[in-house]
Amino acid sequence: MIPVSRFADVESHFQGRNVLITGGLGFIGSNLARRLVRNGAHVTLVDSLIPEYGGNLFNIHDIEDDVRVNISDVRDEYSMAYLVQGQDYLFNLAGQTSHMDSMTNPYADLEINCRAQLSILEACRKHNPGVKIVFASTRQMYGKPDYLPVDEKHLLRPVDVNGINKMAGEWYHIVYNQVYGIRACALRLTNTYGPRMRIKDARQTFLGVWIQLLAEGKPFEVWEGHQLRDFTYADDAVDAFLLAAVDDAANGEVFNLGGDCVISLQDLADLLVDVGNGGEYGVRTFPADRKRIDIGDYYADDAHIRATLGWTPRTSLREGLAQTVDYYRRHLVHYL
Amino acid sequence: MIPVSRFADVESHFQGRNVLITGGLGFIGSNLARRLVRNGAHVTLVDSLIPEYGGNLFNIHDIEDDVRVNISDVRDEYSMAYLVQGQDYLFNLAGQTSHMDSMTNPYADLEINCRAQLSILEACRKHNPGVKIVFASTRQMYGKPDYLPVDEKHLLRPVDVNGINKMAGEWYHIVYNQVYGIRACALRLTNTYGPRMRIKDARQTFLGVWIQLLAEGKPFEVWEGHQLRDFTYADDAVDAFLLAAVDDAANGEVFNLGGDCVISLQDLADLLVDVGNGGEYGVRTFPADRKRIDIGDYYADDAHIRATLGWTPRTSLREGLAQTVDYYRRHLVHYL
Numbered sequence: 001m002i003p004v005s006r007f008a009d010v011e012s013h014f015q016g017r018n019v020l021i022t023g024g025l026g027f028i029g030s031n032l033a034r035r036l037v038r039n040g041a042h043v044t045l046v047d048s049l050i051p052e053y054g055g056n057l058f059n060i061h062d063i064e065d066d067v068r069v070n071i072s073d074v075r076d077e078y079s080m081a082y083l084v085q086g087q088d089y090l091f092n093l094a095g096q097t098s099h100m101d102s103m104t105n106p107y108a109d110l111e112i113n114c115r116a117q118l119s120i121l122e123a124c125r126k127h128n129p130g131v132k133i134v135f136a137s138t139r140q141m142y143g144k145p146d147y148l149p150v151d152e153k154h155l156l157r158p159v160d161v162n163g164i165n166k167m168a169g170e171w172y173h174i175v176y177n178q179v180y181g182i183r184a185c186a187l188r189l190t191n192t193y194g195p196r197m198r199i200k201d202a203r204q205t206f207l208g209v210w211i212q213l214l215a216e217g218k219p220f221e222v223w224e225g226h227q228l229r230d231f232t233y234a235d236d237a238v239d240a241f242l243l244a245a246v247d248d249a250a251n252g253e254v255f256n257l258g259g260d261c262v263i264s265l266q267d268l269a270d271l272l273v274d275v276g277n278g279g280e281y282g283v284r285t286f287p288a289d290r291k292r293i294d295i296g297d298y299y300a301d302d303a304h305i306r307a308t309l310g311w312t313p314r315t316s317l318r319e320g321l322a323q324t325v326d327y328y329r330r331h332l333v334h335y336l
Numbered sequence: 337m338i339p340v341s342r343f344a345d346v347e348s349h350f351q352g353r354n355v356l357i358t359g360g361l362g363f364i365g366s367n368l369a370r371r372l373v374r375n376g377a378h379v380t381l382v383d384s385l386i387p388e389y390g391g392n393l394f395n396i397h398d399i400e401d402d403v404r405v406n407i408s409d410v411r412d413e414y415s416m417a418y419l420v421q422g423q424d425y426l427f428n429l430a431g432q433t434s435h436m437d438s439m440t441n442p443y444a445d446l447e448i449n450c451r452a453q454l455s456i457l458e459a460c461r462k463h464n465p466g467v468k469i470v471f472a473s474t475r476q477m478y479g480k481p482d483y484l485p486v487d488e489k490h491l492l493r494p495v496d497v498n499g500i501n502k503m504a505g506e507w508y509h510i511v512y513n514q515v516y517g518i519r520a521c522a523l524r525l526t527n528t529y530g531p532r533m534r535i536k537d538a539r540q541t542f543l544g545v546w547i548q549l550l551a552e553g554k555p556f557e558v559w560e561g562h563q564l565r566d567f568t569y570a571d572d573a574v575d576a577f578l579l580a581a582v583d584d585a586a587n588g589e590v591f592n593l594g595g596d597c598v599i600s601l602q603d604l605a606d607l608l609v610d611v612g613n614g615g616e617y618g619v620r621t622f623p624a625d626r627k628r629i630d631i632g633d634y635y636a637d638d639a640h641i642r643a644t645l646g647w648t649p650r651t652s653l654r655e656g657l658a659q660t661v662d663y664y665r666r667h668l669v670h671y672l
Contacts, residue, residue: 106458110450110451110454115443118442118443119443155489155491159511159515164508167504167507168450171494171503172497175495175499175500
């Protein structure tokens with residue numbers, strides 16, 4: 001466990017600082033914004049509110065007077081060139097995350113996950129080279145693991161266009177750190193869950209749909225069920241972003257994030273029904289279009305971030321799921 | 337050595353077949369075209385003739401009546417969608433190869449090395465899914481090696497924007513092979529040299545500038561000199577492209593190419609002066625802008641392509657350099 005005192009120290013860095021969050025109305029962005037506001041940061045949220053992505057104004061309904069919301073698209077390089085100026089920290093979370101969408105519209109995925117990242121970095125290089133950037137990357141780029149748990153030395157072997165483009169986006173950050181000294185690092189997120197996640201479809205994670213259906217009192221579907229996964233609770237992911245931002249030991253590094261346990265999807269379904277006080281699910285085989293890009297079991301070795309930045313998950317899967325189900329039972333209408 | 341009979345068999349596959357070569361007026365593309373014409377293929381060369389890149393009409397002056405030349409840019413997705421139709425083989429060699437240019441204009445590099453590759457693959461998926469594609473990739477994406485020789489299991493850790501974008505371009509090919517069954521593979525080229533290489537500057541390889549100056553009777557510069565490298569002669573690279581095209585064991589694979597020996601840059605300079613019957617060079621330290629992206633020693637483990645496709649270099653470095661110097665002494669004016 002991270003001692004509370006350590007975290008108070010980390011959070012104190014943000015008092016009075018200027019922080020830009022791309023994808024700031026999305027799941028992780030809005031949770032990050034809430035924590036930063038609580039710690040006295042001046043927070044600007046950039047989001048395009050594209051309906052298929054994760055942005056949702058309800059995510060900030062309780063902090064909207066404490067943040068500046070700027071509706072724009074990270075592909076708009078002129079807006080971004082302005083917005084990065086004067087920022088102390090940039091949490092770069094805007095992205096297209098749907099694997100299926102990346103195959104049906106690979107160009108949009110390229111523009112958002114590659115080109116926009118390059119233009120954000122170019123804007124920082126030209127207008128704000130002193131900024132510190134933390135990029136939200138993904139374990140998706142590892143593809144089907146050769147070994148478990150997967151550490152950062154595992155080959156990158158993406159199985160879809162999204163994984164390729166996220167890989168490029170991540171590496172632009174690392175190269176700009178190495179070549180230009182623009183401090184940047186990347187967190188390779190695994191399945192992240194919690195309040196404010198997108199649940200209306202499976203574009204962020206299958207778990208969103210499960211929670212939606214559970215909250216609606218309908219049965220959900222488990223595909224196969226034997227696959228092993230790890231899960232990071234939103235607050236724990238926020239901890240990792242803050243630690244990576246304040247600690248220069250992170251510069252130029254990529255870090256896996258994991259969770260507090262490894263669990264099969266069927267056991268996860270059982271746990272969800274248990275903490276949700278009821279609900280039901282059925283098990284079925286993979287749809288053909290998903291089977292082609294399925295990666296089998298995955299769980300991270302996150303020793304690198306634990307050792308380097310002192311991160312550790314503070315929320316058990318049971319507790320995190322309980323808080324998530326509770327959130328969506330109260331606010332479901334805003335997420336459908 | 338590959339028996340001549342094996343190669344006659346490989347080459348016989350191209351008799352009467354339709355072949356498209358992107359970057360076809362460039363160094364490797366034009367050498368490939370020459371071999372394919374000799375073996376009875378119907379060859380179309382696509383090239384944009386951008387002055388900073390490798391395309392040069394003189395490269396095909398002796399075969400221009402035997403090929404179809406189509407001046408267009410791979411970024412032009414409508415032209416490409418037409419040109420891929422009806423082709424049996426696509427040798428996909430068009431690319432921005434300059435590391436320095438990728439840093440000064442990262443967007444152009446992105447458009448050529450990422451977006452154009454995606455649109456070529458989309459065109460094949462929609463209009464010619466039966467085509468076989470061989471993509472010219474690069475060892476540049478390995479970055480500074482962790483171990484030598486570098487095999488295909490080495491982590492990809494690009495040190496510049498070009499390496500990142502080439503990595504993405506390569507992986508689009510692999511993913512389209514895996515997901516859509518469009519047969520594709522990639523060759524990770526090391527320093528390739530020979531007649532028809534770009535020698536007017538160092539955009540393809542430093543060796544071009546050395547040969548230019550040697551052919552002009554001027555001294556050339558060796559930076560440091562202790563770095564180890566391997567070199568593939570153009571004809572041997574052509575062998576590898578042809579083998580990868582005809583053998584379905586290549587599908588979905590990436591292969592390193594190496595050469596017949598490993599040599600330090602200073603020994604290479606000495607060998608060049610020796611085969612060139614004179615010439616001189618000086619040794620200096622790295623310019624600062626190159627030092628930042630220097631990768632130290634590099635040489636490939638190419639056991640994978642040797643074992644899978646039976647490739648082996650057939651030209652010694654001495655013989656290849658001699659032929660190259662002879663070519664540029666005769667044709668220098670067309671390459672300045």
